[in-house]
Amino acid sequence: MESESPIETKKGKSKTPRKPKDSVLKQKSPAEFFAENKNIAGFDNPGKSLYTTVRELVENALDSAETISELPVVEITIEEIVRSKFNSMIGLVDRERIDEELYDDFETAKAREKRLAKEARNLEIQAKNASLGKKVKDPAAPKAIRGRGEASFYRVTCKDNGRGMPHDDIPNMFGRVLSGTKYGLKQTRGKFGLGAKMALIWSKMSTGLPIEISSSMTGQNYSSFCRLDIDIHRNIPHIYLHEKRDNKERWHGAEIQVVIEGNWTTYRSKILHYMRQMAVITPYAQFLFKFVSDTSDKNVTVRFARRTDIMPPVPPETKYHPSAVDLLLIKRLIAETSKQNLLQFLQHEFVNIGKPYAERLIGEMGPDFSPKMPVKSLNSQQIVRIHQLFRQAKFDDPSGDCLSPAGEYNLRLGIIKELHPDMVATYSGSAQVFEGHPFIVEAGVSVGGKDVKQGLNIFRFANRIPLLFEQGADVVARTALKRIKKELISITRNLIEAHSFSWNSYKINQTQDKIGVFVSIVSTKIPFKGTGKEYIGDDISEIASAVKRHKSNVCVGRYIPDATGAIYDVLKEMALSHASKKRRYQDEDADLLKKVSARLITKNTLAEKLAQHVEQVDYEMAMEYATQSGVKEEPREPIYIQSLEAGKQFIDLHSPVFVFRLFQ
Numbered sequence: 132m133e134s135e136s137p138i139e140t141k142k143g144k145s146k147t148p149r150k151p152k153d154s155v156l157k158q159k160s161p162a163e164f165f166a167e168n169k170n171i172a173g174f175d176n177p178g179k180s181l182y183t184t185v186r187e188l189v190e191n192a193l194d195s196a197e198t199i200s201e202l203p204v205v206e207i208t209i210e211e212i213v214r215s216k217f218n219s220m221i222g223l224v225d226r227e228r229i230d231e232e233l234y235d236d237f238e239t240a241k242a243r244e245k246r247l248a249k250e251a252r253n254l255e256i257q258a259k260n261a262s263l264g265k266k267v268k269d270p271a272a273p274k275a276i277r278g279r280g281e282a283s284f285y286r287v288t289c290k291d292n293g294r295g296m297p298h299d300d301i302p303n304m305f306g307r308v309l310s311g312t313k314y315g316l317k318q319t320r321g322k323f324g325l326g327a328k329m330a331l332i333w334s335k336m337s338t339g340l341p342i343e344i345s346s347s348m349t350g351q352n353y354s355s356f357c358r359l360d361i362d363i364h365r366n367i368p369h370i371y372l373h374e375k376r377d378n379k380e381r382w383h384g385a386e387i388q389v390v391i392e393g394n395w396t397t398y399r400s401k402i403l404h405y406m407r408q409m410a411v412i413t414p415y416a417q418f419l420f421k422f423v424s425d426t427s428d429k430n431v432t433v434r435f436a437r438r439t440d441i442m443p444p445v446p447p448e449t450k451y452h453p454s455a456v457d458l459l460l461i462k463r464l465i466a467e468t469s470k471q472n473l474l475q476f477l478q479h480e481f482v483n484i485g486k487p488y489a490e491r492l493i494g495e496m497g498p499d500f501s502p503k504m505p506v507k508s509l510n511s512q513q514i515v516r517i518h519q520l521f522r523q524a525k526f527d528d529p530s531g532d533c534l535s536p537a538g539e540y541n542l543r544l545g546i547i548k549e550l551h552p553d554m555v556a557t558y559s560g561s562a563q564v565f566e567g568h569p570f571i572v573e574a575g576v577s578v579g580g581k582d583v584k585q586g587l588n589i590f591r592f593a594n595r596i597p598l599l600f601e602q603g604a605d606v607v608a609r610t611a612l613k614r615i616k617k618e619l620i621s622i623t624r625n626l627i628e629a630h631s632f633s634w635n636s637y638k639i640n641q642t643q644d645k646i647g648v649f650v651s652i653v654s655t656k657i658p659f660k661g662t663g664k665e666y667i668g669d670d671i672s673e674i675a676s677a678v679k680r681h682k683s684n685v686c687v688g689r690y691i692p693d694a695t696g697a698i699y700d701v702l703k704e705m706a707l708s709h710a711s712k713k714r715r716y717q718d719e720d721a722d723l724l725k726k727v728s729a730r731l732i733t734k735n736t737l738a739e740k741l742a743q744h745v746e747q748v749d750y751e752m753a754m755e756y757a758t759q760s761g762v763k764e765e766p767r768e769p770i771y772i773q774s775l776e777a778g779k780q781f782i783d784l785h786s787p788v789f790v791f792r793l794f795q
């Protein structure tokens with residue numbers, strides 16, 4: 132047998148083999164890890180990084196406003212910075228090229244001659260075709276000969292009216308990977324404690340510039356300003372400036388600014404889609420999106436107006452369901468609990484374990500266990516036993532009370548306001564469970580609309596954020612495309628027929644008609660597949676069947692009922708949102724309903740009409756409540772009610788809350 136020694140194989144080199152280096156144990160900081168694997172967090176390339184930066188900042192801004200029940204106002208600006216400006220920002224002298232051949236985009240004289248000849252030939256052909264009356268394609272723009280050196284830089288600024296941040300916490304919130312305030316079990320948009328830091332890491336990698344944060348909390352007479360960077364190796368913030376400034380205007384919120392490399396040209400449409408979809412699922416927010424560049428014809432300003440004051444309640448933190456915990460988590464809960472004994476621990480640290488059930492479980496665990504035993508004294512085997520029992524025993528499903536779906540009202544309103552469809556139907560399911568985590572699926576179908584492409588348009592949302600990438604593999608897209616295409620067509624056809632439009636004979640054509648399919652899933656744990664948090668696998672049967680079922684449930688009758696039902700629903704939603712803002716009212720929805728409806732009525736002298744059509748509210752009562760509640764502010768826009776008059780085709784209640792078309 133021939134020797135496989137590396138010495139022999141190296142073309143007869145007979146040097147002594149290099150001694151392999153002693154392996155040195157190294158440790159990577161989380162910041163280093165994410166800097167090296169930035170695609171995991173959606174920073175795959177400059178274009179996607181620009182998109183993800185916008186997304187992370189917008190989502191943080193919404194979270195922040197919602198936590199204080201403030202209707203979000205979010206302004207996002209992307210300012211293009213040409214290289215010379217960027218260089219002057221960083222104090223680098225802009226140099227002319229001297230040695231052209233050194234550059235990636237260098238074109239030899241021969242190559243240039245060839246290219247020009249080809250372009251001339253193409254022009255000739257075009258001219259000939261034009262003279263023969265043939266269709267002429269737009270002359271292809273000469274390929275930009277752009278070298279790698281021509282990076283584009285952008286200053287991304289996001290301003291919100293949220294809760295702001297405590298002065299001393301700012302450096303760690305932005306300069307320490309995997310630190311955040313959104314840990315814990317609840318439905319949240321963010322959860323890794325990564326987004327804003329990744330934007331900073333990317334800025335550090337691409338421009339070397341720090342992040343700037345201004346923030347002020349409600350009632351604070353100062354605002355905080357912080358300019359910081361991240362020490363990648365140690366995963367700690369590197370602070371350049373951290374100071375308190377005057378806050379005469381008493382503003383509250385945050386303004387985050389970061390300068391990164393990006394690519395607006397290739398990600399323009401994705402970013403605008405994202406903003407639009409966010410406006411669909413968040414119709415209670417006001418967004419101002421701006422792209423600003425030196426070339427003014429590239430500038431973009433899009434305003435997404437708020438169309439409702441109804442905000443889904445802030446999702447509360449909840450406890451774990453016994454089927455949702457693993458060994459590690461049980462150990463952590465034991466370490467963190469303030470409860471003394473096992474009985475109290477089981478009863479208070481989990482949902483759906485009442486005292487009698489906890490006692491039965493402890494009895495079942497075996498003779499080593501007793502209700503009074505100190506929970507911190509449990510040894511590893513005992514913890515495994517608890518875990519095994521959690522796996523095998525029956526528990527009631529967790530309730531969906533801790534979830535805050537967009538709500539049918541918001542989903543429908545969002546679809547109407549952004550897409551202007553001819554028809555829309557929505558459905559909201561009840562909570563279901565996947566591995567001990569509750570989830571709710573809401574769905575909508577629309578037909579027609581403005582700026583909607585022909586065929587199927589799928590809008591996916593998870594915990595009220597739009598998912599734009601990896602659609603092909605997603606449970607929603609797959610269900611819509613494969614399994615219920617037919618169903619969908621029949622739903623939309625029914626929709627049309629049910630409204631006895633003059634276009635009764637209209638045939639749905641799935642390639643020509645503009646069909647919108649909207650599916651929103653909220654949960655305490657979204658089972659994302661893949662690393663990018665962009666799609667939910669269709670192998671999770673609970674979710675797949677819920678999506679399927681809910682789409683079939685988007686039925687004609689449900690939200691195209693008579694006017695009474697629709698107005699009633701609006702008032703109820705208003706009452707609920709009111710209740711969520713003022714907690715003490717939570718159990719008095721019925722009363723609130725009356726009050727809120729009264730407000731609607733007195734402000735608009737529509738009491739009589741509404742009282743006729745809204746169950747439970749008569750005019751007298753409405754007036755009385757209105758007087759008592761002493762609501763002062765005027766609605767922003769007038770309210771129009773047309774459909775209540777016989778023969779009118781739709782209700783268009785603008786402010787304070789409502790835009791909705793009813794087809795009767």
Ligand SMILES: Nc1ncnc2c1ncn2[C@@H]1O[C@H](COP(=O)(O)OP(=O)(O)OP(=O)(O)O)[C@@H](O)[C@H]1O
Pocket residue numbers: 187191192195291293294295296304305310311312313320321322323324325326327328329384385387
């Ligand atoms: N605009 C903001 N207003 C108030 N607090 C903010 C704002 N932006 C970020 N924060 C705070 O900084 C923390 C870290 O934000 P970061 O985006 O890094 O992580 P995250 O939002 O918690 O999770 P994810 O990785 O999913 O984005 C947040 O948890 C939040 O407390």
